[in-house]
Amino acid sequence: MKLKPPSPSELGDRLRDSEVWKSIFRPGSIFRKGYKDTSRDRALATMNNVLYHLHPVKVKRHGLKLTYTFCLGGLSFFLFILLTVTGIFLMFFYRQQADIGGAQAYTDMQGIRTTVFFGDFVRNLHRWGAHLMVFSVALHMARVFYTGAYKPPREFNWVVGVILLFLTLGLSFTGYLLPWDQLAIWAVTVGTSLAGYSPFIAKQMNFLLLGGVVVGPETLLRWYVLHVLALPFVLVLFLAVHFWRIRKDGGISGPL
Amino acid sequence: MAREDTPLDQEVFDRVLKEQLDAGTDKRVAEGRARSAAVRAYKTAHPEEEAAPAAAPAAGGNGEAQAPAAAAATPAAAPAQAAMVAAAPASAPTRTAPLPTGNIPTPKKGAPDKHRLLALVPPEGIQRVEREQGDRVNVWPHLLIEEFVAMFVLSVGLVVFSTFLNAPLRELANANLTPNPSKAPWYFLGLQELLRYFHPMVAGISIPTFILVGLAAVPFVDRNPSTRPGDRKIALTLFTMMFMFGAVLTIIGSFFRGPGYNWVWPWAQGVFFDL
Numbered sequence: 001m002k003l004k005p006p007s008p009s010e011l012g013d014r015l016r017d018s019e020v021w022k023s024i025f026r027p028g029s030i031f032r033k034g035y036k037d038t039s040r041d042r043a044l045a046t047m048n049n050v051l052y053h054l055h056p057v058k059v060k061r062h063g064l065k066l067t068y069t070f071c072l073g074g075l076s077f078f079l080f081i082l083l084t085v086t087g088i089f090l091m092f093f094y095r096q097q098a099d100i101g102g103a104q105a106y107t108d109m110q111g112i113r114t115t116v117f118f119g120d121f122v123r124n125l126h127r128w129g130a131h132l133m134v135f136s137v138a139l140h141m142a143r144v145f146y147t148g149a150y151k152p153p154r155e156f157n158w159v160v161g162v163i164l165l166f167l168t169l170g171l172s173f174t175g176y177l178l179p180w181d182q183l184a185i186w187a188v189t190v191g192t193s194l195a196g197y198s199p200f201i202a203k204q205m206n207f208l209l210l211g212g213v214v215v216g217p218e219t220l221l222r223w224y225v226l227h228v229l230a231l232p233f234v235l236v237l238f239l240a241v242h243f244w245r246i247r248k249d250g251g252i253s254g255p256l
Numbered sequence: 257m258a259r260e261d262t263p264l265d266q267e268v269f270d271r272v273l274k275e276q277l278d279a280g281t282d283k284r285v286a287e288g289r290a291r292s293a294a295v296r297a298y299k300t301a302h303p304e305e306e307a308a309p310a311a312a313p314a315a316g317g318n319g320e321a322q323a324p325a326a327a328a329a330t331p332a333a334a335p336a337q338a339a340m341v342a343a344a345p346a347s348a349p350t351r352t353a354p355l356p357t358g359n360i361p362t363p364k365k366g367a368p369d370k371h372r373l374l375a376l377v378p379p380e381g382i383q384r385v386e387r388e389q390g391d392r393v394n395v396w397p398h399l400l401i402e403e404f405v406a407m408f409v410l411s412v413g414l415v416v417f418s419t420f421l422n423a424p425l426r427e428l429a430n431a432n433l434t435p436n437p438s439k440a441p442w443y444f445l446g447l448q449e450l451l452r453y454f455h456p457m458v459a460g461i462s463i464p465t466f467i468l469v470g471l472a473a474v475p476f477v478d479r480n481p482s483t484r485p486g487d488r489k490i491a492l493t494l495f496t497m498m499f500m501f502g503a504v505l506t507i508i509g510s511f512f513r514g515p516g517y518n519w520v521w522p523w524a525q526g527v528f529f530d531l
Contacts, residue, residue, distance in 0.1 A: 030396075039394070042394040042396050042397070043394065045396040046394070046395045046396045046400075052395070052396065052400060055395040055399065055400075056395060057394065057395060058392035058393060058394055058395060059392060059393065059395055059398075059399055060390060060391065060392055061391045061392060061393050062391075063399075064393065064398055064399060064402060066402070071402070071403065071406035074403055074406065074407075075406055075407070075410055078406075078407050078410065079410075082411075082414075098429070103428055103429065106428045106429065109425055110425070113422075113425060120422060121418055121419065123423055124417075124418035124419075124421065124422060124423050125414060125415070125418045126423075127423035127531070128414060128417055128418055128421070128423065128531075129414055131442070131531055132414070134443050138443075141471075142495075142499060145474070145495050146485075146492065146495075147483065148482070148483030148488065149483075150474060150475040150478075151475060151478075151480075151481060151483060152475075152481070154475070155475035155476060158472075158474065158475050159472045159475070162468065162471045162472045163472075165471075166468060169443060172441065172443070173441060173444075176441050179425055180428070180429045181424075181425050181426040181427060181428060181429055182426040182427055182428070182429055182430060182433070182435055183424060183425075183426045183435075183530050184429060185429040185431065186434060186435055186438040186439075187438070187439060187440050187441055189438065190438050190439065190440045190444075190448065191440040191441065191444050193456075193460075194447070194451075194456055194459070194460025194461065195460075196456075197455075197456040197457045197460050197461055198461055199457070199461070214431065215431070216431075253483065254483060256483055256484060256485060
């Protein structure tokens, strides 16, 4: 009896026929054996995938036109994911301590730039991506305005969007302090000095933001926690509402 | 269609329809209300017809909810229950649900552990909802491929940019050494520019608050339902002006301000700007 090793295509077929493979990819997945390019399987491909099911099965054709959305909302979300991933990487190499005499935060920044494998590159991605996200969120808002997509029944989702814009600025600004270099503390000093002019609660506002009278180690700890945990958490909550309301309000807004 | 066969009082239908339309109700809603009123009027006038043909619409296969429900009930019980429920409106025109007692009902002894649902929808309760399917395309592949390409292009751009351009890292923070000029991050430079002209209370507190609250209020202020650019000239002009105003201030703050936050020409004295 001659035993012939299976060809790669046979092996692929057997793999895709296995119970393990079928348990991972739900019916309609394009990776599953027997996917047919029919309306039904196309619908299942969207519905039976945890990422894609944020989408409806079908969308209005005009919404696909690049010049209608410029993909700005989706790209803002993608940048948020990218910033989360690169941010987690950076967290492994960064300590938010800036005590007098030994600014660990700044030393760690230098370490990321010089000794960490791909550290400089990932930091660049994080920083440029962050600026780009502020930009794309602002442009997304302009796009929504120009297409009149905030009109009923989408009023509330516009308000959620304004909150998301505010949170995006907050995330970017809190991240700005973390390198603990001259650029960081003076930009933050200028930016937060305005809070000292709030009516009635100037001192309280200043203390709330800085954890002291001037930008110092307490500020760094405070802004670090806001940057890596508190603000992303709140942002994700509002993001969920934002996406959910898009679907509930009837998908993409009408053509012009 | 069983719905069309439901007897109704044509006079009442015409009268209510006219009333509703005169009151400015949408035509479809008005028709639905008129039909509902007319069917009810007919039933009150002909109580004797209630019991006999009540099962007919249910068996007619019109309502998707009705036919399976009737089939699910045991054959013997179905007509009796149907008659009972259908007869109810004649004696009690307004139906109210029983008040909650707080007692959780326990299943009777010997009750089958399957549970059955019986739903009877009175014909006047059926509203036909028509929605334009419109010109729609499948998300997979059309939208998902577009999203993928957008993501890919952005990623490549960002990777190339990050490979060749390093993010700035200046010398260690020093609270005693103020750099000249000291600038906020670029998205706040519009506000910093305003500080040149207004009291900090105005530039730093009042105007940002006004911008945020004003933005959130946009959909509640602009009640014009049209999305056609031709119908929204004022809204578009105002928004464009505000957006441009912010952009110009930001650009001035970024590139045209140098040491001492004084005016510089970026091509002559250089750029004092960090990202």
